[in-house]
Amino acid sequence: MKILSGEQLAQADASTIQKQQISSIDLMERVATLVFERLHQRLNGAPVPIKVFCGIGNNGGDGLAIARHLIQHGYHVTTYVTNCSKKRSKDFLVNYDRIKEVTKDWPILLSCKDDFPEIGQQDIVIDAIFGTGINRPIDGWMAEFVEHINNSRAFKVAVDMPSGLFADQAQNDAPVIRANHTFTFQTPKLSFFLPETGNLVGTYEVINIGLDPEYMMQVQPLANLVDKDLAQRMYKNRNPFSHKGDYGHVLVMAGSEGKMGAAVLASGAAINAGAGKVTALIPEDGNTILQCSVPEVMSILSSGESHVTNFDHELQNYVLCVGPGLGLKDDTFSAFAKAISKQASPVVIDADGINLLSRDLGLLKKIPENSILTPHDGELKGLIGEWKGSYDKLSKAQKFSMEHKVILVLKGAFTFTVTPQGMFVNDSGNPGMATAGSGDVLSGVIAAFLAQKYDPITATLFGVYLHGASGDLAVQTYAHEGLKASIISNFIGPAILNLFRQPQQQPPQQQ
Ligand SMILES: NC(=O)C1=CN([C@@H]2O[C@H](COP(=O)(O)OP(=O)(O)OC[C@H]3O[C@@H](n4cnc5c(N)ncnc54)[C@H](OP(=O)(O)O)[C@@H]3O)[C@@H](O)[C@H]2O)[C@@H](O)CC1
Ligand SMILES: Nc1ncnc2c1ncn2[C@@H]1O[C@H](COP(=O)(O)OP(=O)(O)O)[C@@H](O)[C@H]1O
Ligand SMILES: [K+]
Numbered sequence: 001m002k003i004l005s006g007e008q009l010a011q012a013d014a015s016t017i018q019k020q021q022i023s024s025i026d027l028m029e030r031v032a033t034l035v036f037e038r039l040h041q042r043l044n045g046a047p048v049p050i051k052v053f054c055g056i057g058n059n060g061g062d063g064l065a066i067a068r069h070l071i072q073h074g075y076h077v078t079t080y081v082t083n084c085s086k087k088r089s090k091d092f093l094v095n096y097d098r099i100k101e102v103t104k105d106w107p108i109l110l111s112c113k114d115d116f117p118e119i120g121q122q123d124i125v126i127d128a129i130f131g132t133g134i135n136r137p138i139d140g141w142m143a144e145f146v147e148h149i150n151n152s153r154a155f156k157v158a159v160d161m162p163s164g165l166f167a168d169q170a171q172n173d174a175p176v177i178r179a180n181h182t183f184t185f186q187t188p189k190l191s192f193f194l195p196e197t198g199n200l201v202g203t204y205e206v207i208n209i210g211l212d213p214e215y216m217m218q219v220q221p222l223a224n225l226v227d228k229d230l231a232q233r234m235y236k237n238r239n240p241f242s243h244k245g246d247y248g249h250v251l252v253m254a255g256s257e258g259k260m261g262a263a264v265l266a267s268g269a270a271i272n273a274g275a276g277k278v279t280a281l282i283p284e285d286g287n288t289i290l291q292c293s294v295p296e297v298m299s300i301l302s303s304g305e306s307h308v309t310n311f312d313h314e315l316q317n318y319v320l321c322v323g324p325g326l327g328l329k330d331d332t333f334s335a336f337a338k339a340i341s342k343q344a345s346p347v348v349i350d351a352d353g354i355n356l357l358s359r360d361l362g363l364l365k366k367i368p369e370n371s372i373l374t375p376h377d378g379e380l381k382g383l384i385g386e387w388k389g390s391y392d393k394l395s396k397a398q399k400f401s402m403e404h405k406v407i408l409v410l411k412g413a414f415t416f417t418v419t420p421q422g423m424f425v426n427d428s429g430n431p432g433m434a435t436a437g438s439g440d441v442l443s444g445v446i447a448a449f450l451a452q453k454y455d456p457i458t459a460t461l462f463g464v465y466l467h468g469a470s471g472d473l474a475v476q477t478y479a480h481e482g483l484k485a486s487i488i489s490n491f492i493g494p495a496i497l498n499l500f501r502q503p504q505q506q507p508p509q510q511q
């Protein structure tokens with residue numbers, strides 16, 4: 001699914017009005033009806049007090065139309081307009097009049113602090129103050145009003161976006177409604193996925209409002225969301241007559257004294273994700289640990305006892321995955337430099353591999369095009385330097401990716417994959433995955449898909465998605481707290497099966 005900017009959504013809106021021969025007021029009615037239906041489905045006529053707060057632009061127009069539908073269906077609705085400007089949108093004004101068709105009461109105008117209504121714990125607040133048209137931080141009495149809503153314990157539903165939030169631009173500590181749930185139109189917004197603002201959205205639900213398909217198809221998005229649908233389309237079926245040679249060989253160069261687990265996790269994950277063969281190049285003292293932990297993985301011992309000191313072996317045709325638990329000793333650096341210089345096809349570099357690379361960024365010239373680097377934020381600093389906020393980080397990462405022709409996997413709650421061709425946001429995963437070693441598993445999984453001849457971008461996106469999806473399945477049995485890296489690895493197979501499982505149908509209702 002594409003993630004568009006506020007500006008692109010406005011263009012999509014205009015293109016829809018032109019091509020579908022629909023007026024803007026009818027499009028607003030379509031949108032409001034879709035939101036109402038979802039609310040009605042959940043509320044099922046419950047007599048809860050609903051307070052609808054509307055701005056004076058089209059987001060406010062949506063709010064007024066939603067309020068009208070709710071009133072028409074017997075809900076207990078009070079409608080308010082935040083009277084912050086005289087410049088009201090045309091479609092806001094039409095819906096302002098239309099509400100009179102269903103109630104004797106005009107919406108209550110709010111113009112200052114004295115007008116703020118009390119908001120009860122049982123209330124449902126519908127936030128339709130500002131959407132994508134916000135063009136500056138909310139200030140003055142409106143800022144106090146946002147705080148007033150946030151201080152209430154009511155359940156808050158945002159229309160399109162929590163008011164005050166910018167769709168795709170940095171904002172400092174500007175006031176924003178802290179929503180519990182957001183109905184967003186056509187595409188989610190970039191700010192939903194960033195750590196500074198993602199928590200303001202609550203859970204989100206995308207409503208397809210039928211914007212012009214031709215525009216949606218050709219527009220170059222800010223990013224693409226990788227969800228179950230897309231992951232399913234990436235999967236490659238196996239040929240019944242295939243053998244292990246068809247699924248590639250991963251060479252995991254990893255581990256040092258006290259960190260052999262990283263080598264075990266990365267190489268074990270490569271096996272679990274379907275690599276035909278996996279070999280670990282590890283320090284001598286780690287051999288027993290590795291062979292006892294994952295018998296499916298072969299080993300090559302480096303001459304160093306406690307850390308890897310050389311890259312001498314006879315293997316041909318393998319995919320290199322280098323870095324987990326490798327350590328930062330000088331002779332490990334030389335072995336790392338030799339290893340990456342010998343590669344002709346894309347490699348996966350993680351953890352200490354990235355730290356070693358940061359020691360001499362000149363080595364980037366030796367890395368094959370489309371190699372995959374999987375830094376967490378600490379490791380990323382060695383590559384792109386410091387940044388100020390997520391938008392700056394993403395822009396520096398994009399520059400780095402294009403300049404060095406590499407794929408960057410920026411790990412986090414929503415992992416961003418930055419490629420020279422564009423940016424992708426991953427939709428799977430949960431906070432149970434914030435546990436030591438889960439990144440090692442990810443690097444093994446991505447290398448396994450490279451070995452299975454997925455192209456580098458697909459191997460990365462599919463690997464990142466499945467890694468998160470494994471965590472999401474495992475958490476149902478282990479809870480966030482009980483999740484650990486080896487469990488995530490063991491759920492990769494079930495996560496692949498789950499890609500093709502349909503959501504359970506509700507049993508038909510008895511008459
Ligand atoms: N995309 C689609 O296809 C569809 C979109 N639809 C809906 O339209 C919404 C976008 O509507 P929109 O463009 O009218 O902007 P909106 O968010 O209502 O706010 C703009 C108003 O707020 C004002 N204003 C701005 N910042 C302010 C501030 N800090 N403090 C105070 N005032 C501020 C600004 O005034 P001004 O800058 O002139 O002072 C202007 O009057 C979108 O989110 C969705 O809900 C659907 O109905 C149909 C399909
Ligand atoms: N809150 C979260 N939600 C979703 N995924 C998460 C969350 N926290 C961590 N993860 C995932 O867990 C992995 C952690 O990787 P990393 O920090 O490299 O761990 P380690 O270095 O211990 O192996 C990443 O893939 C990251 O996206
Ligand atoms: K809103």
